[in-house]
Amino acid sequence: MKEIILECDENSARIDAWLAGKLEEYSRSYIQKLCQDGHITVDGVGVKSNYRLKTGERITALIPEAEVLQVTAEEIPLDIVYEDEHIIVINKPKGMVVHPAAGNYTGTLVNALMKHCGESLSDINGIIRPGIVHRIDKDTSGLLVVAKNNHAHEFLSKKLKTHDIKREYIALVEGIIYESTGKIDAPIGRHPVERKKMSVNVKSGRNAVTHFKVLDRFPAATYLELKLETGRTHQIRVHMAYINHPVIGDEVYGRKKQRFDTRGQVLHARRLTLEHPATGELMEFEVPVPDYFTRLIQELKEVR
Structure with missing residues (x-):
């Protein structure tokens, strides 16, 4: 468990909203789940997510270690529109999730890309989203570009932002x-x-x-x-x-x-x-x- 200790600086704020503002890497819904599981206390006492804070109270949040997911390569057909050593353009079918997440650890585009490309995918987004520059929703079909090396990934990410x-x-x-x-x-x-x-x-x-x-x-x-x-x-x-x-x-x-x-x-x-x-x-x-x-x-x- 990772322990985070903070002192409240805002009177009458809801604890879930206040913590979400202080701990930007965690969503408000995740903080609410921590409250539900008893991982957030105020002056040593567990509280609900709608608890109203008082200035000076000591808030302790225990953050569970992230589960390490193992993403495996899978033999899944891909509709490849274009491919070279730098990028691969895919026509994603309706119903396919782009990358693994809760409830969808297999059968995703990433699982298929890992089989097709091997180690030739950028690692900027880690093991869960190798090569993924942008996404389209599970039930949206069509084109997306995947980066096969870090230079291509950084270049395409900048172009998306601009x-x-x-x-x-x-x-x-x-x-x-x-x-x-x-x-x-x-x-x-x-x-x-x-x-x-x-x-x-x-x-x-x-x-x-x-x-x-x-x-x-x-x-x-x-x-x-x-x-x-x-x-x-x-x-x-x-x-x-x-x-x-x-x-x-x-x-x-x-x-x-x-x-x-x-x-x-x-x-x-x-x-x-x-x-x-x-x-x-x-x-x-x-x-x-x-x-x-x-x-x-x-x-x-x-x-x-």
Whole structure:
């Protein structure tokens, strides 16, 4: 156990919120779990996560040692769009998790990459996320680039931060959008209540901009092309829900009762444009619309 001892400097603050501000490497939900497990005390007495602190109280937090995860290589087919000694571009299928995490230690893209690439993956993100520069959600399909060495990883990470890697998506969303194009400019941050979700958060969110273009309209649905100006967690899904046009099939931000059996959001990363980390060449990759997407489009067309 790692022991952290602090003295309260703020009267009447909730202990979970106060500790989350002091210990930025730990989330508020993790601190709440520590309280629940009896690992946080105030003047030697265990407290609940909603305990109100008093100035001068002594807070002790016992942090369990992190579990060391062993990630194994697995023989999983990969749809490789491009590969050389520096990068590999993958067309990720719907339903595949990008890297191991709680509840998903096998069957991920990382497990497959470890088998395919061996030791030829950057180690900047450690054993859990080797080579992973950016992610797309489990139920979002499409393109992402993986770094095969540390130079490529650092180069691509910088390009992501400066918005020089362009990502274009397509989506089917609920309702009819009558504007032919549009821009959603609304900051995104952690949901104030449901901490596993993101939301438009004007108070503490980060700048987030999404551009959309209507490709087609159906009864009660719209087919969109979307371009990210920024890359926040769940950005497209949060922004579309914010303007009351959630992505069809989105079980987190969309309808409570879905109209179609899509097994997750109908969202596809169709195009990726980047500068090659070694040659400087501007490269553009595009993959076809996946079958699950075209089947729903056909179903929507038949009910015009």
